[in-house]
Amino acid sequence: MSTTVEKIKNIEEEMARTQKNKATSFHLGQLKAKLAKLKRELLTPTSSGGGGGGAGFDVARTGVASVGFIGFPSVGKSTLLSKLTGTHSEAAAYEFTTLTTVPGVIMYRGAKIQMLDLPGIIEGAKDGKGRGRQVIAVARTCNLIFVVLDVNKPLEHKKIIERELEGFGIRINKEPPNILFKKKERGGINITNTVPLTHLDNDEIRAVMGEYRINSADIHFRCDATVDELIDILEAQNRRYISVIYCLNKIDSISIEELDLLYRIPNAVPISSEHGWNLDELLEEMWKKLNLVRVYTKPKGQQPDYEQPIILRNGRSTVQHFCNQIHKSLVEEFKTACVYGQSVKHQPQYVGLAHELMDEDVVTILKR
CATH class of the missing domain: 3.40.50.300 (P-loop containing nucleotide triphosphate hydrolases)
Structure with missing residues (x-):
């Protein structure tokens, strides 16, 4: 019985032998989807299949x-x-x-x-x-x-x-490909796009969907995607x-x-x-x-603390995220935030929990 690695090698050899054209696009789409599923098995092998974490690879995480x-x-x-x-x-x-x-x-x-x-x-x-x-x-x-x-x-x-x-x-x-994908109970495969698709045709798309046993779904392409990028969306968890x-x-x-x-x-x-x-x-x-964001705290009536900034991730850098980093009770007691820095037009400016902070902003939280 062939191992997963052998199956992958066989499919890759078959793909190399197959010339890409209109007549073979469906078959190539199937092969690429099969290949992705087999590689997923290598990503998450069973305990009997080996390849687990192994001694010495569990590291206690620290830092931001x-x-x-x-x-x-x-x-x-x-x-x-x-x-x-x-x-x-x-x-x-x-x-x-x-x-x-x-x-x-x-x-x-x-x-x-x-x-x-x-x-x-x-x-x-x-x-x-x-x-x-x-x-x-x-x-x-x-x-x-x-x-x-x-x-x-x-x-x-x-x-x-x-x-x-x-x-x-x-x-x-x-970045993840700009493809919207939503499975449905019924209605078949509905394919739409806002840009021309030069790397994919409907046969390839349907072949990939069939290999994943997806019979009904809405797929909207906002980029000129390849079949690999389509598969990446279906394999998003991996x-x-x-x-x-x-x-x-x-x-x-x-x-x-x-x-x-x-x-x-x-x-x-x-x-x-x-x-x-x-x-x-x-x-x-x-x-x-x-892409980290440093935010300095400034207790009311005191100088900002430039020694120990609160570190936030860009995209998760709202005032609410900032409050949660200090103590979750701050959100419940929150009245407004006084902000100095790049994220505001006026120095200072009073903002709410949804305000996006930027690197080296200085923030004072005012409680109710």
């Missing part, structure tokens, strides 16, 4: 956000963790020095951020090679991923790691959209001309973890990607 370090063995992840957090993570000039997740913490701009040095992965990690599933399973829970690459080795490593992460349901530096920064390590071993080329790579920061070069820029990019 977590950053996972992913990369091939011996690219400098452990040295980078040590430089940024002061945490000792075993580092040596041979492969697979780190065999478990090593956590560290950095205080940056008043925010406590956890960093996780994960064991090196190898090609085929998503299929269970090495301890790949365990490594990527931890990465799926992070708010940001540092993909650490050795600039002395081909940047094909970047493509391999991207393929491994994508195969595990992680969508890198992407998809994670995570920002990635490519840490191009060991720049101390290349020329200035080569360094200039590295800066053209999107979402990349050239660094030297051994010498501590350019780590300030890396942390600045980390802060932008995490």
